[in-house]
Amino acid sequence: MSYDTIKSIIVALALLVALGIFVRYAWQRLWVYLRRGQTSPKFSDWGERIKGLIVFVGAQWRLFRFRLPGIAHFFIFWGFLLLSLTILQAIAEGLMAFANPQFVLPVIGTWGPLAFVQDFFALFVVIAIGYGLYLRLIVNPERYKGSHRNQGVKVLTFILTIMLSLLVMNGLRINLNEDLLGRYRPISTLIGGLFVGLPEATQSIIEELCYWIHLGVVMLFLTELPQGKHFHIVTSIPNVLLRNLEPRGRLPVTKTSDGAAGVSKMEDFRWRTMLDLYTCTECGRCQDVCPAYNSSGLLSPKLLVMNLRRNLQERGAALSAKQTNGVLSKSLTGEIVGEEALWNCTTCYACDQECPLFIEHINPIVEMRRYLVLEGKMDKMLQDALANLGRYGNSLGQSDRMRAKWTQGLQPAVKDARREPVEYLWFVGDYASYSPTLTDVTRKTAEVFSKAGLNFGILFDAERNSGNDVRRAGEEGLFEMLMGKNMQALGKCKYETIVTTDPHTYNTLKNEYAWDGNRPRILHYTELLDQLVASGQLKFSKKLAAKVTYHDPCYLGRYNGVYDAPRRLLRAAGCEVVEMPRHGDRAFCCGAGGGRIWMEEKPGHARPAEIRIREAAALTGVQSFVVACPKDVTMFKDAVKTTGNESRLQVQDLIEFVQEAI
């Protein structure tokens, strides 16, 4: 048997084995295990989905939020795509060697411009991999903590070897005049130049060696691919294609068929969530921006996904093997994911927004919380707050009849929207209505509305907590009850627009309430006032010469994209707005969301609000920390005290500036 025939046989066998392993794992993971999950809602809107594929996979859009690593990945990704064609050529060449050792695939192996681009990309990939290795081995940033470093390094080394062997092989072929497209490969030519002095026979042996290294590592990589984080190479395309297209502020509903809500074991998750788990690249971007991770450290969205993935694997294998105990008896909420971790999420959306592959964290967290709530496993303070919300419609445990007490003595009196038609129905919210430190701000808001000549009214004691955070704390039934009561009260009123004080209220009214296609216009007060200033209905008589910084509330900014209106308002009132390093969609959460405001803070950790205040205190000349959410006022006033910045920074609601400037 000739060498070429043996070559063909070996390549064929290697390919068979590698593909066999790949298919076996991929089939097990993507078919057997995923099918155990719950059904996912139907996917529609394919135009939008394909557009996303182009933007987020093709252009790698989200990756650039971490500039250099993003660029490096861009080249690796495109290099991978372009060079997978040369891999095809290498395989075909081997398979056909017995018939024609010089076999080339049409186009792939004959089109010069393609060869040119590939040649350069091979170099780019080498550089990018070098950067990747540098990041992992030398810089080792915090975001990689907990990721499988060795696996990452191993695969980087694989790719590096595949590229280098390709370049050397091509270079030598050019030297040996075996490459028809040699003139299209300047990089390979350069590298080939290093070997020019060697005898042709030696060059030929090295070239053949490089072929085997190239092919061998490709095969190894193929077997490695479905077994770890690099499976994302396969799953990221369906994952981005089948991403959640609902508004950010709309939590998926739980399955309520038998009253069993939430997720208590892996198979209760939807298969779509499971696909998310397989897609995680362990890049740690989510962890890097997570306020829970950066304060108490009790929760890392990345580790959450990784732990779930491991459980999916282990349970999957155990179920397939018909085991009955071992990993199957481990509790999902408690042993796989700590209860404390689940309760630490503020639902700030930073992680979901950051993930390049649209992996969702909040959704599974809330699903698991739903189960914990059903089991009554929660913090005592949260339990009391939920009980209060159920009984009185507010978390503070005050009488619902006192909800509008803050209006007493206001001139002109605040209208009762239940009695007379109004243009603007103002949904005031719990904290703004009851909290003694906030009612003053609420009265100022009423004053501003009056001065702007708005025809507005409120629901008085018919208003209930909107339920945004109740829902995110996992108490779906209570959320439905609160929504039902509010909808009933709203249904009896005549109004055109709903204005809210609280971004959380704004979010759920806008994105989650069952309006049945008749959603009224819903505005946050900053949006409304901004519009009034633009139309000239609201005029400022004073220019305040304050230097301030503005904190974007998660539920106004990241969730609903309102970034500019509050800033324009502040500027219109004469303020100079200085940005904190993390602002806009990168704003760092105050720590109150998702029901956290009702839970106990573990002592001994920096709290998110304190971290945020320190960030603001570092800005020179800024005296005011401006917020547009009543919860923020509570959180940050406290944080200013605990960080000793009382004399340095003043926490103020945006409305106070508007009121002063009128």
Added chain:
Amino acid sequence: MKIAVPIKFVPDLVEELNIDSSGAALDTSWLRLIINEFDDHAIEQAILLKERGGAEVTIICAEGDGVDDILFNAAAKGADQLVKLMGSDAAMMNSHATARVLADFFKEIQPDLILTGVQAHNDLDGSVGALLAEYLGMPYVGYVAGVTAASGSVIARKEYPGGIIGEMEVKLPAVLGIQAAEQPPRYVAYSKINQVSKTVKIEERAISDLDSSGGATVGRMFKPEPAQRAEIIEGSPEEVADRMVGIFKELGVM
């Protein structure tokens, strides 16, 4: 073990309390009722006993606003039977009348253990538990903060001032006045209550004539009235003490 937990509703102190025109009772038009906090603990303790050693738990409450919700809430926690006492004055019963009605009922169903809140803030004529024990001829222990089942008896745990803890064995059947369950009453998710309310039945039981004798009669009910004369005594401790002795003498208490 059969456990019965009679509970009652009391005015919710979150609301402002007003006195009606008779001047001897609360104005019911503004009143909102809530489960007596101690009874809530009694339910929790009963459920804990059930979870630990098995028991059949019956909750009994007089009819009124929001009672069904609380009963379903208890069923969602694990109570087996729900009983509502029906009668026009059911919600207005004093402790004596309540205890008599309950005693009749318990003679029928023969529970092994009766757990009830040790007190309620509107008890004017003693607590129901002690009266009930008397009418049923059972032993009674009040201010209990933890119960463990033993054979034919229970161990009741009481906390005394100064951090002293007492444990006593009580022969069954018995009545215990619960001050606190071993853990705070658990939260029950709305979806669970909704589900239970569709499947669990509340048994209604008519109350025949009420016997309130032995109870107290309210002469006058009023809000705290600020004292007319208050004197701030100033000076050194000796001067203050002298002045106080003087006052006590003037009042004839010394």
